Structures are given as structure tokens and as C-alpha cells.
Amino acid sequence: MDKSKSTGESPALGTSTAARSSDDWAQRKILNELSGLLTEVQQELKRVRPRTVEKEKLFSFEKQIDRLSHLLEHIEEVHRSRLEIQLITQIASKLANVLDLEVMLNLILDSLKQVVDYDAAGIFVMNQSGQLVVGEVIRGYEGFDRGQVRQKLGKGLMGWVMETMAPVVVPDVSRDPRYVMARPQTRSEVAVPLFTDGKVIGCLNLESDRPAAFTERDAEHLKTFASHAAVAVQRARMHKEILEKQRIDEELALARRMQLSLLPNRSPQLENFAIAGINVPSEEVGGDYYDYIRLTEKDLGIVVSDVAGKGIPAAFIMASLRASLRIEAGSRYAISTILSRVNDFLWEFIEPERFVTAFYGVLDGRARLLTYANAGHNPPILLRQSGRLEYLTEGGLLLGAFPSALYHEYRVAFKPGDLLVLYTDGLSEAENEAGEQFGPERIIQATKETAPKGHRAVISGLLKAVRTHTGRPTLQDDITLMVIRCL
Amino acid sequence: MKLKAREVEGIIVLEVKGQMIGGPEAAVLPETIKAEIDKGKKRFVLDLGEVDRMNSTGLGNLIGSLTTIKNAGGELKLANVAEKIQSLLLITKLVTIFESHDTVDKAVRSF
Incomplete structure (x- = not known):
């Protein structure tokens, strides 16, 4: 009494x-x-x-x-x-x-003590793997900190409560085979489950140094407190998820800014050529990269590249690729050597499952000549003034996946009116609802239709065509395009 | 993506089904390979006959698998490579890296 x-x-x-x-x-x-x-x-x-x-x-x-x-x-x-x-x-x-779960649960245990007295108490919550219940807040377990008092699911009184989803009152723990000792002074115990959305997420547990200290009525009181503890746990989890999402969004925005800041902000000037490029970002941050590297007055390095994967890691690799390529390009090595060195540099630090495809070339404006090597990138399409098509496929293996890869360089002579379209797979692999990819044929068709109106018209024509194909205003992947017209 | 592993004359044949486009379920490929390597297996055939789609992340998984197996002193061969995937291997020049066979049988016998 x-x-x-x-x-x-x-x-x-x-x-x-x-x-x-x-x-x-x-x-x-x-x-x-x-x-x-x-x-x-x-x-x-x-x-x-x-x-x-x-x-x-x-x-x-x-x-x-x-x-x-x-x-x-x-x-x-x-x-x-x-x-x-x-x-x-x-x-x-x-x-x-109050969003601090520990504060809230401590408040619940303080209040509970005024209604049902105890010598030790704990609010336990199932961990992510669903294998353990871990003490979120505990008191009276000498020598233990919160998180240290834990029990495997299916073991002990707490395990029983969570499995049967029903409260349990044990007047004498020494006579209950389910009991697992956490503190030697305990004589009696009461435990009730924590529910959210009809599922058990944890357990509220009280222990007393006196035998038969708890009644069925106490268990009823506990249930009311447990239901509020469950709401607190759920709210804290939801809040954590919101914070996590915010963090990810902020990181992605940072990656996006980083990526955009490394892309050219204007078209280059080169004699006998008109050049334009664009990067159209998708919702996710991709690893597209294009660049113009001024080598001499008449020579311009051009690069279109795609880092496999998305998000911060892709943006980081893209930034490293840009730095390494710009340094190597400035060294005036042969293009084949430049790509070999960039490949080894990337291979040193990127994970085995990541890689980069890149097309790198040097345009000699005066000679109307392109020297290039294609490292596993979608072959740029050369539409000759005559209407003939050529694909710039040659070069070597994609970058960063295997060490000591060899690259070969090739030369293409341009004639006035020739048009070169370089792109990333965001364009060629854009799918419509039926899962059909935009593909090289549609790229060629849209290029042919818009080429007479100039190189910028080709870019806008391709972007319009791919949006018509997908039927969506937003992109699944970044699209990078570079169009070069020989004047 | 689904993965079935079987052993033919000491060679592990990994049959991939569905889409190789990354995502959480893609982890089953490296995990299975690692488990087999831990058991001492070194020769692998990746049967891609039932793969209907592959993107750059899937290609990354393929490269990762080869790297893991090679680092363990083993060998990986491809079998039943569909046309679309073959064109990916051609563009990226991975054809020069992966040994590819028309059938699983031929791949198994090539060891």
C-alpha cells in the first residue's frame, strides 16, 4: 500500500x-x-x-x-x-x-516518478538494425551510462514485452526465468512497450529494490507515459531526418556551385572557328566538365568530360581532373602523354568503381586542324559541309580506372562549314517514358536541321529536341554540349 | 538487379539479372565476389545475358569487380554481353580490358 x-x-x-x-x-x-x-x-x-x-x-x-x-x-x-x-x-x-530527446525523456521519467515510484528506470529504444534495445535515458543503473544498458531483442523482460507487445509486472524477479539482471538490488520490475504507428519501437522499464513494488494499475499509468515517450522518440527521429536532408541539400548546393565555378563563363575566340559550350544541370549534381585551355594565340585546348557518379565525390573528381589536365596541358607534352599522366593521377586517388571519360583535343586555328585523343568518351560527331558524318572515337581507355593506360592521338583537318558536336551521356542517354534513349541518331538529325542557322542554333536545337524526346522539363542527368564550327 | 552465383568446375559463375544502374542493391555484386575470394575462389565468369540496362554506375561496378578480383590474383571473364552493353564497352575502350565470350560455357572453358 x-x-x-x-x-x-x-x-x-x-x-x-x-x-x-x-x-x-x-x-x-x-x-x-x-x-x-x-x-x-x-x-x-x-x-x-x-x-x-x-x-x-x-x-x-x-x-x-x-x-x-x-x-x-x-x-x-x-x-x-x-x-x-x-x-x-x-x-x-x-x-x-522540446526537440532534444534526452531532455524530453528525462522529463518523462521525472514526472513518472511522482506517479509510480522506482529505484531504477530506463526508456529503451530499438536501434536501427532492430536487433538491440538501447537505453536512451537511464537512471539508477550504477556504473552505466546511457547507451551502455542494452539488451538483445527477444532476451530478458524487455525482450518479452517488445515481442508480446504487452506490459509485464514481475513481483519477484528472482523467480522469473525471463529476467536478466542489470542491477543486483532489483527485486521487482514493470515494463511496458513503446508504440508508434502500431509498431513496437522500444520499452519503458522500472525497477524497484522492494519486492512486489508494482501493480497492474502501475502498468496502466506507465502506458500513458510510454505513449508520450514514443511520440517524443518519433518526433526526434523526424527532426533528425529533416536536419539530415537539409545538410545533404546544402552539400549538394555547394557541390553545384563548385562545379559551376569551374566551368568557362564565356566562349573563346579562335581564328577560323566559332565555338560555344553549355552545361545544363540536372536536379542531382553530376560530374560533367567542359573547358577551353588557351595554349598559344593560335592553339586552343578543348575538353568535354564526364565523371561517373554524382554528388560531392563527382564534383571533387571533376575539380581534380580540371586542375591536373590544365597543368599537364600547359606543359606542352603530346596529347597522348597528357592523357596518360592524367589517367595515372586520377587512378592514384579515386575509388576503383569510379572513372572519367574525356575527350581532349587541341585546335590549331590557323591550320584548321584538330589533334585529339578520346579517352573512353562518347565519340564527338563531325558533320562535314558535304553532309558526310565522322565519329572521333580513337584515343584510349577511360581515365582513372586502370594504371599505365596508353593513348594515341589523331588529327582531323577541318574545312569551312564543318561542324563538330561534343556531348556527354546526359544528352545521348536521356530517356523518354518508354525507356528509349535520345541516342546518336536523334543528335545527328537535330544537328543537321539546325546547322544552317549557326553553331549556337545547334545547341538550342539539341536541347529543345532532347526535352521534346523526354517530355519533361527537368533533366535526369547533366547535359554538356560543345559545338565547334569551322569558318 | 539480382545476382545468382553457382560454381562450375571451381569457377564461380555470377548471373546478373535486371538493371545495372547502381543503387543499394548493386552492393550484392562486390559483396558476393569478396565472399567467394575469401573462400579461396579466384576464377569468375560474369554472365550479363539478362542485364537489360547499364549506366555509368553499373559500368563502375564492372570495373570495381575486375579490380577486386585482379588484386586477389584472380581472373574475371564476361559472357553473354548484350549489344547495348557491348557498345558501352566499345565507347569506353573497356573491350581492351575485359575478356568476353559468347556463352558461359565458352567462358568457363577458356580458363
């Missing part, structure tokens, strides 16, 4: 309701004293050895005391329920704005 005996702590919750709480506390103290007094009288009565005549009198006295005791129990329960409503209302109001 003295199960809710106060520990002498004053209520910690809510400053606005401090007066009411202190009233409650005073009432509880009186109730506890009354309860203690009654217990003493009951025990005293048991010791009395009455004479026969007084036996009946004593019996009725005992009955009255019992009734009084029941009445007191009832008052206590009413009091507990009222207190519980107050505390739960305060918890619920805090749930809306």
Missing part, C-alpha cells in the same frame, strides 16, 4: 503550476502519513490476542480499518490519476517545442 510513498523530492515540473503542485505534494505527504499510520494500526491489531467476548468487537474494528484502508487506497489512486493528468498535460505541451 505504500507503493507511491514519496521520496521527499519536491515536484520539479512547471513553474506556472508550482503552487498547485506544491499543494498536491502536501496532500500526498498527508496521504502517505495516513497510509503509514493505518498500516501500523493493522499490524498492531494482528498482534492483539483478544478474549472471546471481545473477539467479535475486534473483528468488526478490523473490518472498519480495512474499509478505511480501501478508501485511502481509492483516494490515493484518484490523487495519482489527477497528478498524472497534470503531468501528462505538461509533457504534451513540451513535446511540441
Whole structure:
């Protein structure tokens, strides 16, 4: 009967309701004293050895005391329920704005202690793998920190509660085979499951140093607190997910800015050629890269490249590729040597599953000559003035995946009116709803249709055609295009 | 992407089905290869007959598989490479790196 005996702590919750709480506390103290007094009288009565005549009198006295005791129990329960409503209302109001899970769960355990007393308590939550329940907040487990008190699913009383999804009250832990000891002083225990959306996510567990300290009614009180703990856990998880998404979005925006800042911001001037390029970003950050590298007054390096993968790693590789290619290109080695060196540089640091495809060439404006090597990139399409098509396929292996790759360089002589289209797979592999890729044929068709209107018209014509093909305004992958027309 | 592994005369034949386009399920390929290498297996055939789509991430998985096996002193051969994937291997010049056979049988017998 003295199960809710106060520990002498004053209520910690809510400053606005401090007066009411202190009233409650005073009432509880009186109730506890009354309860203690009654217990003493009951025990005293048991010791009395009455004479026969007084036996009946004593019996009725005992009955009255019992009734009084029941009445007191009832008052206590009413009091507990009222207190519980107050505390739960305060918890619920805090749930809306306290996002720190530890703070919230500690508040729940503090409040709970005023309704159901305990010597040790813990709110346990299932970890991501669903194999363990781990203490989010614990108290009374000497020598353990939160997170250190844990139990495998299916083991112990907590495991039982989570599996059966029902509360359990154990009056004597030493006689319960399910019990796994976490603290030697514990004599009795009560545990209830934590639910969200009908699924068990954890367990609220109380332990007492006294035997039979908890009743079924206590378990009912626990359930109310557990439901609020579950809401707190779920809210904290949702908040964490939102923060995580924000972080990812910010990182992607950074990667995007980094990528864009490394792309050319104007078209180059070169005698006998008109050149334009564009990068159209998709929603995700891709690893497309194109560049113009001024080598001499008449020589211009051109590059169109695609880093496999997306996001920060792709943007990082793209930046490294640009730096390395620009350094090597400036060294005036042969193109084949430049690509070999870039390949080895990339191979040194990028993961085995990543690679880069690149087309690198040097345009000699005066001689109308392109010297190039294609390192595994989609072959640029050369549409001759005569209408003949050529593909610039030769060169060597894609970059960064294998060491010591060899590259070969080739030369193409341009004539006025010839048009070269360089692109990344964001263009050629753009799919329509049927899963059909845009492909080289459609690239050629759109190029032929727009070529008479100039090199910029080819770029806008290709972008329009690919959007018509996919039927979507947004892109699945970055598209990079470079169009070079010989004048 | 789905993966079935079987052993033919000490050679591990990995049959890939579906799309090789990355994503979480793509991890099964390197995991399986690593597990077989840990068991001491060194000769692998990758059957791509049932792969209907491959993008650059899938190609990366292919390269990664080869690198892992080669680093363990083993060999990887491709079998049943569909036309679309063959054209990817041609563009990227990976044809010069991967040994490819028309059938799994031929690939197995080539060791």
C-alpha cells in the first residue's frame, strides 16, 4: 500500500503550476502519513490476542480499518490519476517545442516518478538494425551510462514485452526465468512497450529494490507515459531526418556551385572557328566538365568530360581532373602523354568503381586542324559541309580506372562549314517514358536541321529536341554540349 | 538487379539479372565476389545475358569487380554481353580490358 510513498523530492515540473503542485505534494505527504499510520494500526491489531467476548468487537474494528484502508487506497489512486493528468498535460505541451530527446525523456521519467515510484528506470529504444534495445535515458543503473544498458531483442523482460507487445509486472524477479539482471538490488520490475504507428519501437522499464513494488494499475499509468515517450522518440527521429536532408541539400548546393565555378563563363575566340559550350544541370549534381585551355594565340585546348557518379565525390573528381589536365596541358607534352599522366593521377586517388571519360583535343586555328585523343568518351560527331558524318572515337581507355593506360592521338583537318558536336551521356542517354534513349541518331538529325542557322542554333536545337524526346522539363542527368564550327 | 552465383568446375559463375544502374542493391555484386575470394575462389565468369540496362554506375561496378578480383590474383571473364552493353564497352575502350565470350560455357572453358 505504500507503493507511491514519496521520496521527499519536491515536484520539479512547471513553474506556472508550482503552487498547485506544491499543494498536491502536501496532500500526498498527508496521504502517505495516513497510509503509514493505518498500516501500523493493522499490524498492531494482528498482534492483539483478544478474549472471546471481545473477539467479535475486534473483528468488526478490523473490518472498519480495512474499509478505511480501501478508501485511502481509492483516494490515493484518484490523487495519482489527477497528478498524472497534470503531468501528462505538461509533457504534451513540451513535446511540441522540446526537440532534444534526452531532455524530453528525462522529463518523462521525472514526472513518472511522482506517479509510480522506482529505484531504477530506463526508456529503451530499438536501434536501427532492430536487433538491440538501447537505453536512451537511464537512471539508477550504477556504473552505466546511457547507451551502455542494452539488451538483445527477444532476451530478458524487455525482450518479452517488445515481442508480446504487452506490459509485464514481475513481483519477484528472482523467480522469473525471463529476467536478466542489470542491477543486483532489483527485486521487482514493470515494463511496458513503446508504440508508434502500431509498431513496437522500444520499452519503458522500472525497477524497484522492494519486492512486489508494482501493480497492474502501475502498468496502466506507465502506458500513458510510454505513449508520450514514443511520440517524443518519433518526433526526434523526424527532426533528425529533416536536419539530415537539409545538410545533404546544402552539400549538394555547394557541390553545384563548385562545379559551376569551374566551368568557362564565356566562349573563346579562335581564328577560323566559332565555338560555344553549355552545361545544363540536372536536379542531382553530376560530374560533367567542359573547358577551353588557351595554349598559344593560335592553339586552343578543348575538353568535354564526364565523371561517373554524382554528388560531392563527382564534383571533387571533376575539380581534380580540371586542375591536373590544365597543368599537364600547359606543359606542352603530346596529347597522348597528357592523357596518360592524367589517367595515372586520377587512378592514384579515386575509388576503383569510379572513372572519367574525356575527350581532349587541341585546335590549331590557323591550320584548321584538330589533334585529339578520346579517352573512353562518347565519340564527338563531325558533320562535314558535304553532309558526310565522322565519329572521333580513337584515343584510349577511360581515365582513372586502370594504371599505365596508353593513348594515341589523331588529327582531323577541318574545312569551312564543318561542324563538330561534343556531348556527354546526359544528352545521348536521356530517356523518354518508354525507356528509349535520345541516342546518336536523334543528335545527328537535330544537328543537321539546325546547322544552317549557326553553331549556337545547334545547341538550342539539341536541347529543345532532347526535352521534346523526354517530355519533361527537368533533366535526369547533366547535359554538356560543345559545338565547334569551322569558318 | 539480382545476382545468382553457382560454381562450375571451381569457377564461380555470377548471373546478373535486371538493371545495372547502381543503387543499394548493386552492393550484392562486390559483396558476393569478396565472399567467394575469401573462400579461396579466384576464377569468375560474369554472365550479363539478362542485364537489360547499364549506366555509368553499373559500368563502375564492372570495373570495381575486375579490380577486386585482379588484386586477389584472380581472373574475371564476361559472357553473354548484350549489344547495348557491348557498345558501352566499345565507347569506353573497356573491350581492351575485359575478356568476353559468347556463352558461359565458352567462358568457363577458356580458363
